[in-house]
Amino acid sequence: MVRQDPYSCNRCKAYMCPFMLFIDGGRRFQCGFCNCVNEVPVQYFQHLDHMGRRVDVYERPELSLGSYEFAATLDYCRNNKPPNPPAYIFMIDVSYNNIKSGLVKLICEELKSLLERLPKEEGAESSAIRVGFVTYNKILHFYNVKSALAQPQMMVVSDVADMFVPLLDGFLVSFQESRAVINNLLSQIPDMYADTNESETVFAPVIQAGVEALKAAECSGKLFVFHSSLPTAEAPGKLKNRDDRKLVNTEKEKTLFQSQRGVYEQLTKECVSQGCCVDLFLFPNQYVDLATMGDIPTHTGGSVYKYSNFQVQTDGQHFLSDLRRDVEKSIGFDAIMRVRTNTGFRATDFFGAIYMNTTTDVEMAAVDCDKAVTVEFKHDDTLSEEAGALIQCAVLYTSVSGQRRLRVHNLSLNCSSQLSELYKSCETDALINFFAKSAYHAILSQPVRTVREILVRQTAHMLACYRKNCATPSAASQLILPDAMKVFPVYMNSLMKTPVLVGSTELSTDDRAFHRLSIMSMGVEESQVLLYPQLIPVHSMDVACDSIPAAVRCSEERLSDTGVFLLENGQSMFLWLGQACPPDLIQSLFNVPSMAHLSSDTTTLPELDNAHSRKLQSIICAISQQRCKSMKMVIVKQKDRSEMLFRQLLVEDKGLYGGTSYLEFLCSVHREIRQLLS
Structure with a gap:
């Protein structure tokens, strides 16, 4: 925690950070965001070492760290008075x-x-x-x-x-x-x-x-x-x-x-x-x-x-x-966030549990550890490969003790004129988080059918651009995906089958609204598992291993009559039991001799003193600790009526309420790509 207010650029108001450049013996600095030259306030001036560097650079977090926080002065408080505790x-x-x-x-x-x-x-x-x-x-x-x-x-x-x-x-x-x-x-x-x-x-x-x-x-x-x-x-x-x-x-x-x-x-x-x-x-x-x-x-x-x-x-x-x-x-309260960039690009849209009264200030009555804000940037001008793209996010908030604070995050990103480098560096999970939020925002003003069509076109356009400009020549019948985006189509297909976008009269209106509101403030990890749930085979797990077993593809093809699978998406958790599941495994997990003795309305998993039970309990505990909300356990027997709830989360298959399988979606996207390239 830095206890004094660090200086900021007179022109763009960015807070000083590792991106600034000291000149004139350390008496002035050049802002990394707008490149203008500022005088260093005399109270912050320190002697330079024999190499011309400030001797206090590693003592001041704002000069050496990408993220830091400091106590704000009264200028940043309402009516110039310290806030009361919340x-x-x-x-x-x-x-x-x-x-x-x-x-x-x-x-x-x-x-x-x-x-x-x-x-x-x-x-x-x-x-x-x-x-x-x-x-x-x-x-x-x-x-x-x-x-x-x-x-x-x-x-x-x-x-x-x-x-x-x-x-x-x-x-x-x-x-x-x-x-x-x-x-x-x-x-x-x-x-x-x-x-x-x-x-x-x-x-x-x-x-x-x-x-x-x-x-x-x-x-x-x-x-x-x-x-x-x-x-x-x-x-x-x-x-x-x-x-x-x-x-x-x-x-x-x-x-x-x-x-x-x-x-x-x-x-x-x-x-x-x-x-x-x-x-x-x-x-x-x-x-x-x-x-x-x-x-x-x-x-x-x-x-x-x-x-x-x-x-x-x-x-x-x-x-x-x-x-x-x-x-x-x-949690922090009464927060205001501003995102600054260097020249060449700018923040244009914001998604999250926020309120926008102006185009630049993001207001949050509170901000907690479970919320995320997704920011869209528009590329206006040529960016220097040498200087890179600089982003600063500054959040002013009141702590739980009633102290006004300013938290600053600084990020420097590499720039490249090569399109192939862009595709190679793509963060698919972050990209699908953005697409989900922008689509869910768009349905407030556009028909759901139109939003789905736009998503398909955008997917096809990105992949067609890669094929045309980056991929090695190949037969038109072959679908080419960038290495970093190989799972992007399966995410996109899952997004189009969510309750918000699937457009089915069988789904509750409140459930659809709840799903939309939930994802608007989700972070990348949370939205990733919601769109593509984890399907974990329990019957074949190594009970002596401490880690969570590797998940398999989320499809009915991966299920087996003799298997037990745990499925979770951050909001729901299912334990699916195949109808030919071995009695000794049922005994180990439920303390009953066979599936026939297991009631259809069983909702709890007993904690038993055996290796299989302890391992499954540890997996559930580890997953629960990673999630923002608790998940109610639903135990599903193969071919029971409740199995429908489980199967609708097998996102690579055809949707129960509409929506194509992953394979069918790939084929439709491929047709769009061929039309764009023809």
């Missing part, structure tokens, strides 16, 4: 369904221990984050949990059309100081609403209440909203059921993915302005208009979690794993 507000839907399912009790019991593990600064004894609690159905209940109270106090706001916070002192408190009162409240909440018959809920006023609370406390923060139904109560943001699957594969299909404007659009702006991130935990039994409800989390750096037809017994641990990670993970 707050977490837990907002629990206590309508009939959530009470009867046991969800409210589950949440309250978990929070008693989870609040002990709020994020804190490295080396700090306790977290500086303050916490607050709201329950709601069609009205809102705020709780005073001030440490001096013997019992928590409830205040009700029934006028949801004009939302306000009825108390300031005692609403946002330190958990350490108010532990007894908070635990008392969490024990009382399930009983307070045990006899409720209220099924109508509000949603927009809940978010509004959280924003108003953070405004009053003059801090940023996060809202954890636990919600289960379409908000139909009379209130701002009331939603109607617009799930019309007759629109699929028509010009109006895009409306299914669009958020309803008005209240929600304004709320998003207010959230970003206040540094208020929203995480939405949804427990729907029917349509909830996820395209609208998920829009605020998506634009405030938040996450959406969805547990359809939630049951505490089968889904409880899956949900609690997500909640624990979400509360504990590293």
